[in-house]
Amino acid sequence: MNRQNKKIIILGGGTAGWITANLMATHWQDKGFEITLVESPDIGIIGVGEGSTPPLKGFMETIGVSEAEWMPECNATYKVGITFKDWSLKPGFTEYVHPFVAQPDQFTIPAFFHNSFLRRKGIDLEGHPDQFFLATEMIRQKLSPVAPENFPFEIAYGYHFDSGLLGQFLRRVAEQKGVRYKEATVAGAMLDAQGNIDHLKTTDGEVLKADLYVDSSGFRGNLIQQTLKVPFISCAESLFNDSAIVFPTEQEENFAPHTISKAMKYGWAWKIPLTNRNGNGYVYSSSFVDADKAETEIRAHLGLLDSDVETRQLKFKVGRVAQHWAKNCLAVGLSQGFIEPLEATALDMVQETVVRFIEAYNNGDYTDKYRDEFNNRISARFDAVRDYIVCHYRISSRRDTDYWIANSTNEKISQSLRSILQSWMAGKNITDELLNQNLDIYFPNVSWNCLLTGKGIYPDQQQLRPGSDLANKYKIEDIREFNRRCALNFGSHCEHLRMLQSI
Incomplete structure (x- = not known):
């Protein structure tokens, strides 16, 4: 694509389509791109992805939108973590929080790693993750994660929101950035002699032509799967939910x-x-x-x-396409893949895909020079997320139905996940395994530790023995007091939301 002719068509709206439109319009605002989003009035959106991870905060900051602007319009609330209940039947581990790690946690994480490591060695130490993280205290007290100016530490948080309303809001922001909106139903796409998408044709017979096409058509994958025939790699053998x-x-x-x-x-x-x-x-x-x-x-x-x-x-179907960028088409959202909603990773994957695509496209002078490198990177991220999600099921101690028995005995898991679990069960420091596989950039070490300790993957209580003074060097009472005093800096979650609505 030469620099004088940069027409982009995004097929499909919804949250994924409008996130893409906003990111492209923001990053390429002075590059001469012409961006049009085409949406059919006859095709609804899935619209149930109502949770996010912390990167959504960064997205809003990137496109220049404040919380006071978007949160009240989308009925949004804050999210500092996910509470898992009854995934484990092990006494003392039937519930835990997977926290979004905050800066104050850096003072307590060493104690968490120390205790969880030695407990796997058979030392009787407190190893439940809820004892170590500020997020758990904020959930218990129902506090807002927005830090006051006098609190000098960053607090990571995501959001909950009405996905339909968020899509509408992001459309307005994108149109203010110059993105064009067209309501039309696309009947098909035509290829040129090189196998690239030449144009789209609507049910009214109109021809829509661009240089680059973004497939945000949902599970249908109208362009990436149906037109370009990019294979879909299912992971239904390791993730049963559909x-x-x-x-x-x-x-x-x-x-x-x-x-x-x-x-x-x-x-x-x-x-x-x-x-x-x-x-x-x-x-x-x-x-x-x-x-x-x-x-x-x-x-x-x-x-x-x-x-x-x-x-x-x-x-829904779980898995991903073999290529996220094929020919002159980029797939985003459900058209590129889905690894079920357990850890709310869908929007993070959209952001990562679009930002990395913009980076690769820029570096390649608007050519496909770095397409293979981009595809490998995004596929690796999908696979890492898949393994983290699969682990929830594989290590569950529930055996009350054939569903849970099949999950907990499923051997159709990746070698990557198998190596992590073998390292953990052998009492090794899984940091080494995660670094060896370069997985810490997806779900960090602390998240893997919370997942495994939260579900009680430890020796049984009767197998534990008292530890030395060195083993007991961290006092749980001191950690609890630290988190309690940190929490004094934050106000009520609901009161903060009402304040945003009044601005």
Whole structure:
């Protein structure tokens, strides 16, 4: 693509499409690009991804949007971590928080690593992650993670939001940046002699032509999979879930800044707090339970067996495309792949894909010079996320249904994950294994430690023995007091949200 002719068409809106449009418009604002997003009025969006990881905060800052501008419009709340319930039946480890690590945690993480390492060696030390992180205290006290000016440490946090409203908001921001919006249904795409996408054709017979196409058409993958025939690599052998039931419930008066993930008989249920409601869902495997039985189970769990609240049934496929950038097409969002919503990684993957694409495109002088390097990088990220998610299921101690038995005995896992688990079970420092595999850049060492310790992957209590003074050098009481005093700097989560709404 030469520098004088830079037309981009993004096929599909939703959160992924509008994140892409905003990032491209922001990074290429003075490069002469003409960006158009084409969206069909006849095709809905999935619209249930209502949680994020901390990089979404950076995205908003990049496009110049403040929390006071977007959060009230999208019924958004804060998120400092994910609370996992009943994934383990091991006494003392039936619940834990996977925290977003804050700067104050750097003072307590050494104690966490020390205790968890020695407990695997059989020393009787406190090794539950909830004892060591500020996020757990903020969840317990239902505090906002926004630090006051006099608190000199950064607090990492993500958000919960109404994905439909967020897409609408990001559309307005993108249009202010010069992105064009076109409402049309694309009937097909035509290729040129070199196999590149030459143009799109709408149901009205209109021809839409660009130099670069972005496929944000969802699971359909209209361009990347259907037109360019890029293979889809399924990971259904290691991740069994393929269905979800979603529905809203009333919001409580005072709620904490976290997502709740509760293990169910055939999957897990989420609870996501928005300012106007709770988003609920049950992610399950249709190979082990039918939709009606799954809906009865989640309704019973929430005390809604006699309620007429309307539910929505969704199907999804887990895996990724073999190439995220093929010919003159970039796939983003569900068209490039999906590794189920357990750790809310979908939007992070969109951001990473678009930012790395812009970087590769710039460095290659708007050619495909670095396409292979880009594809390898994004695929490695997908695979690393997959393994972290698979680990949740593989190490669960639940055995109450055939679903959990199949998960916990599943040997169709990657060699990467197998090596991590073997290192952990052998009592080794898994930092070495993560660094050897270059995995720490995806889910860091502390996240892997929280996952494994939170589910109680330790010797049984009767196998533990007292430690020396050196082994007991960290006092849990001191760590609790440190986190309690750090938490004194933060106010109520809900009060902060009401303040944002009044600005």
